[in-house]
Every structure is written in structure tokens, then in C-alpha cells.
Amino acid sequence: MAVFQALQKDASAVDNLSLSPSMTLSSSRLWSHKTRFPIANLACVCIFLSVVPAFASVDFPQCFADIKEGKHGTTGGTDNQGNPVADITKATSITYEFCQQACGTGGGAFSWSSFSQQFSAWLLPWLALLSQFPFGSKYKEDNLMSVILSLGSPCLAAYSLSLTVLNTKWVARRFANVKYPNSRDAALILSTLQHTPVKVTTGRGLLASLVVLPENDAWWKELGDRLDYADTHTWTIAGATSVAWVAVAYALTIIDAFSTISTDPNSNGQGLSGVGSIWLWMLPLTIAYLQISPRCDAVRVAKALDDTNDISFTACDNGAVVNVNTVNKMRALSMHPDRGSLYHDQDATAPIFHYARLFSFTQVVEEFMSVFHCASENAKEHFAVDRTIPWRMGDGRTIHPANRRGTREQVMAYCHPSIHGDPVRTYPPGRVPPSHWGPDVFSRLLIASVAALALQWSTSGASILIVYFTPTVGESSAYLLYAAVATLIWAIMVTSSVITHYAAIYTENVGLSQRRERRTAARVAVLLRWLAKCLAACNAAWIITAFLLQFGNFYDRCYCNSDVLGLGKRAHNVMQLLGSDISAMKAAWVGGVVLAVVGSSLFLGFINVFIDPW
Template structure:
């Protein structure tokens, strides 16, 4: 935040210097036009219709504006700038400090901020996908009744922010699921993950959120009841800025509710600590610590992966888009093991093939039923494949897709929610600026359009990059490194190009939107080109300068619609999060 404040002061100083050199005064300019100093042609009313008497002009054509007023902006007004900046932009920038970080390096944390601000679509997509994945996970395991299922769901959900790796070789996963000796692993890892991350609400977080809400409310009310509105104050009004950043409020609040486990060092420490008490089955039937066999563990954080999978290792939650597919496959591995163990235990089949010891209401599956040798433990989670399965469905019971179940439906729903929040808030800013005389697309509306379009493009590029990265890993690994053939190598190269392009666009977009807001508050956009809506009106562009009471009254409807649109989309998004954020867990 200190660097951000320094950067803002530098920009403000540059704007003040520029404004003092090229400043103009549109009210004085209009008086000169009305006096006939610039001829009798070019005067219009505030709808762009030519007036018969130049002295009655309240607006002037774009060509006359350039000749009479020049191409420079209005003079910088510190009072207007400070009021609008502190009321609209500063609360949003302060709220950004409450975003969850936790990456291994400061550079990765900086990139996560730029991605979030530069692409609210990507930020809200990763958030919505995290909530949907957690809800799907709980539903996926809901019908299972084997011991430790509940802890497994909580652990897997908590590891959405980490490069989760599940190993099935050497009976690692089978032993972790089946053996009674590993009950402490599941219980302790769940407690350690939750213990390291208590509820993340803090006084500073609440203060920042309340600051944004109160500032938005009072400044919106003030914009409708604030007294006399002048030409300069109208063009520097920050109501649209408040709407364009309103998406940040539901995103920050939702992450505070989720409290993501995104500190790489602490998560890795909790997993390593739990793995020290993980047991594996042996040939003689007596389990031993996994550390006595090898350095491999059933549940761990994946190492390396190369540049293709680098975003999967960035634990800031905005990168959850890159981890969703591999995380889903890892969950499926654990689910398949629990499913087979649960079904066999429901059929009263002990692991070692002896007599089933009946449980009671306190202990469903007694420890004696969960002991066995290495081959017995391995066989206990292997699916029973019926001979007719290949013939009828071509997918036996043990088949698992390379994509995972339900990924498409979750992708579509998360995309709809992300696009709705993005364009609901940015669209409100566009509506609020479009109808300010002169109606049309000028610098202010154009800057918001660029921000929304680039935000969407960044989301598309990075999601496509994550899909290509997943495709590139289809050939498997060798000695911990990914192995590529020609097709997967092409996918890997394309993934890297798309990811780097997306990040560059996101960083540029973040700088762009903050600069555009500063330009608006400093009257930098208050010039002939911007005020004449030349981008949409073309040769019919004109600059409405002398605003009439009916012009100001006509702004109430679009401003109210913009506030309702931004607030409504934010409330709907928060409602979605609160409905799905705490799914019912298995017994």
C-alpha cells in the first residue's frame, strides 16, 4: 500500500503540471462563441441541433470546440480531485489490501493483485469455482460411510489453493484410507489446517468493508441531493468509479468467509507434519510408518512441473482457475478409494478376509475389520469390474476420465456468475457515464468499456491456458518430470504463450483503470475530444457546455439504474456464495 500511495502521488503531480500548461475554460470559451468571435456557425443546443442565433447556443460542434477552446483539458481543481478521490477510489484501493495472498514470493503476491484488479472476471471466476468445487466435493462424498470421510472432505476442500498430489502406487493411498492406524493422520491434518487458519475476519477487514459501503452510500445520496451541479463537477463526478470497483466488495467478503488456506509454507508444514504419522501396509500385515519405506506420500504438494504448470503452484486464491482440473482428478482418486472401501464395509467384508466384527452406534467399522497385509489392503479399494461393463458401456466401473466429473457444468456456472458480476458493475459505470451530456461514448465510457473487455479477454486467455496445461500432462511423468510428445508439447507452448499474454494484459488493465479514474477526477478527460463523445457520434459530435435543469434532471434515471444494477449484481453474487459456502458434510 505504501508503494501504491507513492505511485498515486507521482501521478497526481504529473496531472497537476500537465493541467497547468494546457488548461482551458469551457465556460469562457462558450461566451466567446456566443459573442460571435468565432463566427455564427457551429452553435447547437444540448441535443446537437444547430441554433439559428449563435448567442443562444448551449453547445458547440466538435470542430468549433477545437478551434475556439483548444484540445487541452479544463484546469486542474484540487478540491474536486481530493473530494472525488477520497470518496470513490481510495476506499476501493484500501479494500484491495484485504485480498488473500500467501504466495511463496512477493512477486507472486504482486501478480495476484494485478490479476485481481486487472481482471475482475478472473477473480470472481476463481472464487465462484472454489465455492462450486467445495459444494460438489461434499455432494460427491455424501453417500459414503467409511471412517474419516468427513475429515477427507474438509482436507481436500482446504487444499484447493495448493498443488495437491495424490499417489496411489505402493499402496500409499489404499493404506491411508483403509488402515485404522491412519485415523490420526486424517484427524490431525484437519485440525492443523484449520488451526493454522482461524477465521480471517479482523478489525481492519471490517473497517475497510464498512468504509466502502458507507462511502458508496453517502456519495450516491450526495450525487442526487448535493445542491448545484456545475459543468466541471459533473464531468469529474466519481459515481461511475464507485460502480466500476464495486465488484471488489463481494469478492473480498466472500474470501473472508471462505478463509482459504493459501499460505504455502504453513500448508506444506501441516502436510509434512501429518505425513510423519502416516502408515503403510506391509507384507506381514503389520503396518509401518511410510517414512520407513520411501519419501513418497499418499497426499502431498506437487513439486516442480515446469513453466507450464507454474500457476498451479501459486497459492494465492486467484490462481484457483489453474488448479481446478488437476485438483478434481486428485479428489477422484481419493473418492474412488473411499467408495470401494465404503461399499465393501457395508457388505461386511473385512480387509483381511476374516470374520466381520459388528459395530455399534459409536463405532460403525471396528479397527479389527480395517487391518490386513499389503495385497489385501490394495485389493480392498480396487473396483470390481463386471465382464459386461466393457461391452455395454465401454467404461467399466473403475474408469476415470482425464477431466473429472461435472467440470463442464461448474465451469459454465462459474463463468456466468463471473461475467454477471463483472459486467453488472462495469456496465453500471458505463450507464452512469453514457447519459451525461453529451450522450455517447467518450473517454470515460470508453475507458470502462476497455476495462471490461480486457478483463473478459484475460479470463478467456488464462482459462484456455489452464486447459492446455492440463492437456499437456496427459502423457504422464517420468522421474517427477512431465514428458511431452509432439501434440502435448504444442499444447504446452500454447499454454505458456496464452498465460503470459493474459498476465501482461491484466497488469496493463489494472494500471489503465486506476489511471482512467485519476484522469477523470483531475479533469484530464474534461476536453473537447472526451466531452463531445466523438468516438460514437463521429462527424456529428458536439460539446454540451451550458447544462440546463432538464438536462440534469434527466440524469437521475440512468444514475439510479446504474446504482441498482451494480448493487443488485453484487448482492446476487454474495447470495450465491452464502447459499453454497457451507455444504452439508458426510456423517
């Protein structure tokens, strides 16, 4: 208790330090400063707790032998269901109180050789697999936070990945019926840029010129080529080796668990029940990342956009076509600069932050879709941009360049909704003004949520199932807490993304009450993100600490072995497993392994269904 009180006091001191009014840092710098100390302190504490049993250890096999010989009395024996047994020599379990009386409150002996072997075989491969996750954010603290969020909430990582493939499929469908030059390139480019905080500028005919003018065909091809790099975050020998290494390590834990089952209740299935199952989510996520190869390198993507924008053209009032560099510094498509704390996660390009870009990305796609759709509809009716000239037939596959030129006003009118080719500002029958939330966003949000929750709870649930039917039962609470907090983090983050988008709604004649309402919403969104990130840091530190404590035999004590939390007054410590107990335990292990493997496989299959819609 003294150690945990010291831990709580230390964590409180760190929180007070990080929230001190004198520390007027930016949100990203403050976060990196705040999370570095709890993780380091928790690591030190967990190592200390793992070493403590070496100085106050209990020899449970000898203690149990003495109990059966009657050296500690004849009362307190039970069967493995907790029912009292009169003859202590025939008891296979003992009550929690009797265990403390006979064996003490200490834990099992710490063995460095066993600790290091379990750490290197069961935990280290999974931690090494994190190196295959894509990062790419401009700031190192955002990349560090992406690791912490992945460990603290696999559900959030799976949700963002699911959104990536669902968005790609959605973009392909949106552009499927658009027949206009560069529409396919636009769909591919927009899908590629979904990890980047891009903005669209429609003013002064920049976007319309980018779509309509034949001089900009080179822009689309050049940007597509620059973004089509596959030298990072894709299948390599190192990546394939890492995945194979972890898969083999998990297979070996299964073999080890089933081949070393014994009547000793405290020496079964630690690797299978712990790291082997609860972190199996890493395999489908890593494989999916290597397949998708997300273009999330902020510096590289920004350079590709900047360099390509130098060769874009725009229409002038007199019908001339000039390079945009001669007009102003505005571009039709560019990256957002840093926009403050409200948009911090949207501006971070690491894939796990994609949860924050669902609504903004949908709006960007709809801006392009509206322009391409209108241009395509006018082209189907054989209306040229300049209505004073007749439509010229092309080669049957492309539109003649003469049909795609005109003044700035004509180009802009050509890309607005129209009825029978007559440019108007109203929407024709069957079409409505685009929603601020965007089409199909909530259906994609729901599907991604179901996929993410299924992966989270199939792997965590498998671990909980295995541990629950394997003495000690009490360890299952550690994994249940981890999964529950991970799910809570996901829920908070998704809620924050919705509130952020609401706070960003712009209306020309917004009233004072609305401005106050949106300022309040912005503060709530930022606060929720901070809360979720703090929980993620604690959850990541907690699960690693739980593993280290397990490897150090910290849980091998009367309190944990008796499952006091779960059984209450009926808490009892199993001394010997019977044949029926082992059969039930094997069945639970098989069920847990099947649940984890099938859940991970189904998630990977789901990703592959949507991964390449072209």
C-alpha cells in the same frame, strides 16, 4: 500526441528489455522484473498528464459565456441533440470544430485540492480494500501478480472464487453416500486443500493404507485440526472496518452525485460514474474471502502436511503395520514441488490462481473418492480386508478395527472396484473408468463463468451506463475498454488452463506425434498465460491512470466533451443542461446504481448458497 508517443516508445523499450535473450531468468522472476517498469512509468506519465492542464488550461465557463455573447461568431451553435441553432444566444451546445476554435484544444484547469480530495475519497478506499484479499503464495512476485490480475481482470478473480465454493459443494456431494471411517474428514480436508498444489501417491498401497488402516485415524484428525486455523483471512475488526469504510464511501458518492446536480455538464457524478461503480466488485469478493477464509498459506499448509505425514502408517507384505518413515520418503498426500513454467499458476497458492487447478484438483478428489467408495462398498457387504477372517460387528456406528487390517496386497485389493466383493480389475456395470477431465468439471466451469461475467459486467456496465448519459459521453469508452480487456484476460486464462491439462495427459504408450503435440500445447498454454498477465498489468495501470486523469480534469477538453469517437461528424459540446437532460441523467444514474448493487448482491448471494455444504 507527443506524450502518448513517448509512452508507446517507453513501453516498447521495456518490452524489448524484458524479452532480451540475455535475461535467462525463471518465469516468475522474469515476470516480476517485466511488470515493475510499465506500472511505474505509467504512474509517472499519468501524474504528468494530470499536471499538464495547470500550464495550458481552459476556462470553459468563461469561454461559453463569450460564445453566447457572440464574441467568437454566430455560427456553430446547436441544441443538446446536435441540431444547428441559428441564434447563438439560444444555443445550449456547440460543434466540436467551433469549440476548438473558440476555446482551444487544452483541458480544464488542474486543482490540487480537488485532485487530492477526489483521490482520497473515491479511489484510496478501494485500493486499501485490496489489503483484505488473501495471498499466501510462496513467492512475493506471485502475490504481486495476484493483485495485478485482480485489478486487471475482476472477472478472473470472481471466476476463481466461484470455483472455490462450487468445488466445495461438489466434494460434499461426492462423499455424501460414502459410509466409511474418516470419509467426512477426507471431504473437509480435500476442500480445504483446493488452493494447494497437492499430489496423491497410490503406489505401494500408500493411499489405500491411509484410508483403510485404523492406525491412520489419528492422521485424519490431526491434519484436519492443523488446517482448521482461522487466525488469518477471516472476519476481524480491521476487515469489517475496511468493508464498512468502502460501503459508506460508495453511499456518500451516491448522495453527493444526486445532491450536486447542476446545469454545468462537466461537474456531475464523477465519483458515482467512475470508481464508485466500476470497482464495486471488490465488496462482494472481499466479503466472500472473509467468509470462506481460504487456507492458502503455502508455508503453513506444507508444514501441516509434513508434520502430519510423520504419524501415518502403511501395511507391509507380512500384514504388519509400520510408520511410513521406516519404509521410504513417499507419502500418500503431499505438496508438489516447483514443477516449471507449465504448472507455475497451479503451484501458486493465492486464490486467484485457483482457475488453473480445476482439473488437477478434481483428479485428486477422484483418487480419494475411488478408494473410499470401494472400501465403503466392501464394508456394506461385511467383507473384511483379510478375507480369511470373518466380519466382526462393531458398536453399530463404527467399523471394528479387526476388519480393517491385512497385508499390503489385501489392503490394495480392498480399495479396487469389485463385483460382489470379489476384487477384479474391471469396472462393474454402471461404472466406467474415470475421465482424465473429471466428472462435472465443465458444468462447474460454466456456472462459475456465468457468475463471474455477471459480476464484471453489472459493475462495469453500470459505470458505462452512468457515464454514457452524463456529459462527457466520451469517458465511457475508457470503462468499456477496461471491461472488455478484463473479460478477454479471463477467457485467455481459462483457455490456458484447459490446454495445460491436456498437455499434462499421460499415456503409457504415447507416440512421437503425441509427444510433439503435447509439447506444442504446453508452449501455447504458457504463452497464453504470459499474454494474459501482460494485458492485466496494462489494464490495471490503464484504469488507475484513467481515474487520475479524470481527477486532474484531463478529460475536460473539447475532444472528450464532444464525444468525437462516438458521434463522429455530429460531435458537439454541451454548454448547458436542460431540465429534460437532467431528468434523463438522473434516471440513468438510478439504473446504474441499481444494476451495480443488485449485480454485486446477487453474486454474494450465489457464493453464500454454496459456501457451507456441511
